[in-house]
Amino acid sequence: MAQLNQLFIWIFEQLKTVVELFVTEPGNQWGLTIVLFTILFNILMLPINLKQMTTMRKQQALQPEVAKIQAKYKNDPQKLQEMQMKLYKENNVNMFGGCLPLLITYPIFIAMFGVFRQLVADGKLTGMRFTPLIPDLAANHNIILSILSVGTMLLSTYITSLKMKGQDNPAAASANRMQYMMAALFGWITYTSNSALGLYWVTGNAFRVIQGLILNNIDKKKSEKVIK
Known part of the structure; x- marks a missing residue:
């Protein structure tokens, strides 16, 4: 895990070097670096989310x-289970395939917890202001980020569940229940951790909300073509 943390820190530093070419204020440099890293990571996750x-589409087709x-x-x-x-x-349907993104996202979150803790310990994030909502990326107890964490995570779960609306799918229902419980947990973690971690998590959730809307729209259009 330590080696993974060092790798992420190195990536952050490289991204920050690029951001520095366009942004002069140190706090904004770090904030935008975190946002950029989060977006790039989620783009890399797209193939898994498409899978x-x-x-989920196959599971829907098998519901009858x-x-x-x-x-x-x-x-x-x-x-029945057999x-x-x-x-x-x-x-060729993995009953728990819908849980795969969670199995990757959460361990990465734990790794990022260590990364930001190290950056705070090194003093790199201390006093770094990023927008009025985040006066200090190193500070904890940011209630706004905590609320945004819960809200965006629940919204992402809701958008994902729309694919299975009206379907009796135990696996999907179980995954959604897990997400609701995790939303509360991650809201608390965001509140008690440094704001940099909260920014990372909220940005990732926002990306997944937009991604979910786009994928749902694509899926809807494909379904309409099949019906026609």
Whole structure:
């Protein structure tokens, strides 16, 4: 983990060098560097998110068959699970594929926690002001960032859940419930951690909201073409 932190810090420093060519105020340099890093990371995550969308679309298509299995084996949970897994396997669908982005995003968040803590310890973020909402990137207890963290995370979850609206999908429902609980947890982490981490998380959530809207629109257009 220490090596990963050093890698991220090195990337931050390289990005900051680029930002310095266009921005002179130190606080804005660091703030924009964090935003830029977050956007680039989420762009790299796009293939995984597109795969998630494909998986969810396949799960939707299989819902009629899943409903039949649930009705047939409603009194035999073990057999129900076995047949449902068999159905997904036969159709090359990963039942928990929708959770993959979470399994990557959260460990990276933990790594970033260490990165920003190191940058604060080195004094690089102390006193760095980025917009009126963040008077000091090194300071904690930023209630505005905490609220934005919860709000953007819940909004992202809601947008993602629209794909499964009206569908009885246990995996998707479980993932959504997990997201709601995690939103509260990450809101607290954002509040108790330095503002740099909060900026990273809120920016990432905002990116995922926009991404979700775009992917939903693409998915909707594809569905309309199939219907026509």
